[in-house]
Amino acid sequence: MHVLYVYAHPEPRSFNGAIRDTAMTTLVRAGHEVKVSNLYVMKFKAVLDPHDFRIRYNSDRFDPAAEQVHGFRTGSLAPDISEEIEKVSWADLIIFQFPIWWSHMPAILKGWIDRVFVQGFAFDPESGNVYERGLLRGKKAMIVATFGSSEEKDSHGGTDRTLTDHISSINHSVFEFTGMTALPPFIVFSTDTMNHEEGARQIDRYRRFLESL
Ligand SMILES: Cc1cc2nc3c(=O)[nH]c(=O)nc-3n(C[C@H](O)[C@H](O)[C@H](O)COP(=O)(O)O)c2cc1C
Structure with a gap:
């Protein structure tokens, strides 16, 4: 399988760094091809703004969705976005850690999600290309x-109850929305x-979880 590993933690010696290292060795040992987007190392630009578009669709008024559609169609998105789009196109599975x-x-x-899952590439509501017709269908995330x-706090209606709700929301509104x-x-x-x-x-x-993929 082609696996794109999108990793967002600023410290390699953190717990996140340790589980990322485990993922790399486990996935490669299992025979998968892996590409990594290590966002802090890449100093990935985190804001969607007019600089993302080398040729503007409308330079008077900035409409992010219209610029994304135009930028993708004309191949004029900023190079850092195009590189990530290529990796997403290549991937069968995208892991976000x-x-x-x-x-x-x-x-x-x-x-990264705002800037890479551009309208026209990942989804297109105007042509009904969302959810089961989303443009990333066939891929897993x-x-x-x-x-x-703690898990207890999360599952017993404590103040942190919304924590895993956030995960469900990404699964639905980002992954399933794009197909x-x-x-x-x-989760740890x-x-x-x-x-x-x-x-x-x-x-x-x-490690065992990844081996069972
Ligand atoms: C800015 C910031 C905000 C945090 N917010 C939460 C939170 O809302 N809920 C939570 O359970 N933990 C929160 N944490 C704790 C982190 O999730 C925790 O430190 C991290 O998962 C530990 O992994 P690491 O050692 O690899 O950094 C927060 C930590 C930081 C630095």
Whole structure:
């Protein structure tokens, strides 16, 4: 399988760094071809703005969706977006790995989605190309996320109840909307209070999870 691994954590020696390393060796050992978008290392630009479009559709008034459609059709998107679009086109499976920050993905990853899943490439509502007719149909996508808080807090209606709701929302509104099949997420809770042994157990659980893909 062609796997694109989109990774958003600024510190290689973090827990996220450790599980990313495990993913690389496990996926390659299982015979998959892997490409990585390591967003902090790439210093990936996180904001969709007029600089994303080398030839403007309308230079008087900035309409992001119209510019995306035009930019993709005319091949005039910024080079960093085009490179990511090529990787997405190549991939059978896209894995997004990130820590939960303020109940959501880090801004750099949200920016990747804003800028790379452009209208006309990933979906096209005007031609009905959304959900089962989404333009990324046939591909799979999966979230790997780490939470500082505990699973109990999340599942028993505590203040963090919305944490896994956010994961479901990405699965539906991003992956399924663009036609991809959302695979079950891999989630690690309580990372902020986890000891070394528990960390090693979670890494081993992730390795087995990836082997079962
Ligand atoms: C800016 C920021 C916001 C955070 N917000 C949340 C949050 O909303 N919910 C949560 O469970 N943990 C939150 N955390 C904790 C991180 O999810 C946790 O530290 C991370 O998953 C641990 O992985 P790491 O050691 O690889 O960074 C936050 C951490 C930071 C730095």
